[in-house]
Amino acid sequence: MATVISNERLAEGVYHLVVEGGNSGEMGQFYMLRAWGAYPLLSRPLSIHQVNDNGVEFLYHIVGEGTEILAGLNPGDPVELEGPFGTGFPQVEGKVALVGGGIGIAPLYYCAQKLPRSDIYLGFSREPFRTEAFRPLAAELTVDVGGLILDSVDFSAYDHIFVCGPHPMLKAAQLKGIALDTAGKRPDVYLSLENRMACGIGACLVCSVSCKDGQRKACADGPVFLAEEVLFHD
Amino acid sequence: MINTTATIAGVSFKNPIVMASGTFGFGREYGRLYDVSLLGGISGKGLTLHAKAGNPGIRVYETPSGMLNSVGLENPGVEAFLAKELPYWETLDTARIVNLGGNTLADYVLGAELIQRDADARLLAGKPAVDMIELNISCPNVKEGGIAFGIKTPAAQEVVRAVRAATSLPLAVKLSPNAEDIAEMAVMCEAEGADAVSLINTISGMKIDVRRRRSVFNNLYAGLSGPAIKPVALRMVHQVSRRVTIPVIGMGGITSATDIIEFIMAGATIIQVGTYNFMNLRAGSTLVEELQQFMEEENISSLDEIRGIV
Numbered sequence: 001m002a003t004v005i006s007n008e009r010l011a012e013g014v015y016h017l018v019v020e021g022g023n024s025g026e027m028g029q030f031y032m033l034r035a036w037g038a039y040p041l042l043s044r045p046l047s048i049h050q051v052n053d054n055g056v057e058f059l060y061h062i063v064g065e066g067t068e069i070l071a072g073l074n075p076g077d078p079v080e081l082e083g084p085f086g087t088g089f090p091q092v093e094g095k096v097a098l099v100g101g102g103i104g105i106a107p108l109y110y111c112a113q114k115l116p117r118s119d120i121y122l123g124f125s126r127e128p129f130r131t132e133a134f135r136p137l138a139a140e141l142t143v144d145v146g147g148l149i150l151d152s153v154d155f156s157a158y159d160h161i162f163v164c165g166p167h168p169m170l171k172a173a174q175l176k177g178i179a180l181d182t183a184g185k186r187p188d189v190y191l192s193l194e195n196r197m198a199c200g201i202g203a204c205l206v207c208s209v210s211c212k213d214g215q216r217k218a219c220a221d222g223p224v225f226l227a228e229e230v231l232f233h234d
Numbered sequence: 235m236i237n238t239t240a241t242i243a244g245v246s247f248k249n250p251i252v253m254a255s256g257t258f259g260f261g262r263e264y265g266r267l268y269d270v271s272l273l274g275g276i277s278g279k280g281l282t283l284h285a286k287a288g289n290p291g292i293r294v295y296e297t298p299s300g301m302l303n304s305v306g307l308e309n310p311g312v313e314a315f316l317a318k319e320l321p322y323w324e325t326l327d328t329a330r331i332v333n334l335g336g337n338t339l340a341d342y343v344l345g346a347e348l349i350q351r352d353a354d355a356r357l358l359a360g361k362p363a364v365d366m367i368e369l370n371i372s373c374p375n376v377k378e379g380g381i382a383f384g385i386k387t388p389a390a391q392e393v394v395r396a397v398r399a400a401t402s403l404p405l406a407v408k409l410s411p412n413a414e415d416i417a418e419m420a421v422m423c424e425a426e427g428a429d430a431v432s433l434i435n436t437i438s439g440m441k442i443d444v445r446r447r448r449s450v451f452n453n454l455y456a457g458l459s460g461p462a463i464k465p466v467a468l469r470m471v472h473q474v475s476r477r478v479t480i481p482v483i484g485m486g487g488i489t490s491a492t493d494i495i496e497f498i499m500a501g502a503t504i505i506q507v508g509t510y511n512f513m514n515l516r517a518g519s520t521l522v523e524e525l526q527q528f529m530e531e532e533n534i535s536s537l538d539e540i541r542g543i544v
Contacts, residue, residue: 032515038299038461038489038513039298039299040296041296041299041300041301041460041461041509041512041513042294042296042301042512042513043512043513065296082267082515196292196293196294196295197294198294198301198303198512199257199263199511199512199515200515201263201264201266201267201515202259202263203257203258203259203263203264203279203511204256204257204259204294204303204305204512205259205279205288205293205305205308206293206294206303206305207293208287208288208293208305208308210287210290214287215287215288215308220263233290
């Protein structure tokens with residue numbers, strides 16, 4: 001059992017939760033969180049925003065009953081943490097871009113700490129949040145509100161591009177990577193996928209992702225996948 | 235000294251707690267969180283003769299006290315299971331149950347034959363083999379087969395008879411609550427030589443996305459599980475256990491020791507735990523401990539004392 005240290009509202013429906021208890025995890029991994037009894041039935045997977053000596057931090061937005069309950073947590077409240085789970089972003093060398101859309105910026109903060117001096121691109125449809133926390137970690141910080149953040153990224157300028165955001169953005173990033181592939185200058189594009197999960201550990205097969213080599217699990221094989229491996233069906 | 239053991243067709247269970255198919259993978263993932271050998275048994279992820287990719291689209295949706303799933307039997311196929319997963323099961327000290335599904339009668343029979351052949355070879359080699367086949371005639375989430383066999387007794391009878399002829403391994407038949415008459419189905423299974431019946435599988439259900447004006451599931455319907463279905467499951471276990479002499483394996487929404495005791499009092503010999511594995515990743519170890527404690531508190535020295543007393 002972990003304890004809530006703070007749970008700060010950053011923007012409309014967006015919160016920054018700091019929890020004392022879990023203190024491990026790699027960039028791109030997640031924890032299963034639960035702060036209720038039997039209902040809602042399932043725990044909620046939240047990606048690691050940052051890990052420090054005492055605990056772990058998350059950014060989340062309210063999408064349903066579980067995150068609604070999380071938003072009501074106060075300092076001192078108990079929260080169940082299981083994790084860290086999943087296969088996250090790789091530790092890489094070379095020129096790196098971190099590209100986040102909306103709440104998709106959540107796992108990129110930890111990446112920015114682990115890969116200092118990366119170029120960071122943060123896109124928001126409405127009110128931006130947490131952008132100033134990223135600034136000291138970035139070689140260059142680009143913030144876009146209301147547009148398409150991927151339009152700001154020159155894929156040919158990077159060796160590695162880490163992307164986390166809404167589904168259409170991930171698909172667009174994959175296409176940009178593939179287009180460059182044919183042009184010769186090819187960065188490794190990694191996507192952090194969001195998917196519904198039940199167990200979070202690879203047993204239930206609820207979060208299956210279609211990949212070139214067959215069905216894989218977002219929770220265990222991912223949530224981070226090499227973009228070219230993923231088959232988007234829609 | 236509290237005795238939590240049970241026996242079905244010569245297979246002994248150190249306690250009545252078996253992890254239900256589809257909620258426990260093949261045990262490896264949970265094995266990283268606690269010692270799964272403390273469980274009575276594991277019913278592995280439902281297998282079909284050939285690998286299946288499962289259903290596209292949303293696969294899970296929460297309901298009040300339950301969840302709908304539309305995984306669609308994604309699995310590696312019988313042969314891949316025997317080659318890659320059974321060696322892990324060898325290392326466990328718990329009953330090993332293979333859950334076998336199928337699209338056609340021939341698939342069921344060929345699957346059972348493969349499992350039988352492997353078990354024979356293992357026994358010759360002195361290695362632990364599969365202890366029991368749990369025949370799934372009740373998965374509601376595959377378009378062909380599955381549930382089609384599980385609703386009408388004559389169709390189910392054909393499958394049970396054919397699989398019984400194909401294997402000498404202990405055979406449990408997993409029944410669907412969507413069957414026209416689940417008690418009649420159980421009676422048929424006993425007559426055809428099944429060693430046990432397990433019930434219930436998920437209840438066919440639905441969820442509509444009112445903004446998009448369509449079902450959230452590509453397959454339209456999905457299987458409801460979790461505490462929401464416990465009263466229905468308990469009633470069916472009670473009804474069925476009064477009609478058959480073979481053991482009943484009860485399941486449906488179990489999340490506590492008292493839930494287990496309810497199923498045993500309704501007539502179940504052992505029980506299975508499914509959805510609770512998602513609510514509490516350490517459900518197995520939690521329940522083993524709670525059951526022991528509850529039996530001590532209630533002065534129940536053996537489950538035989540209370541089985542079917544209601």
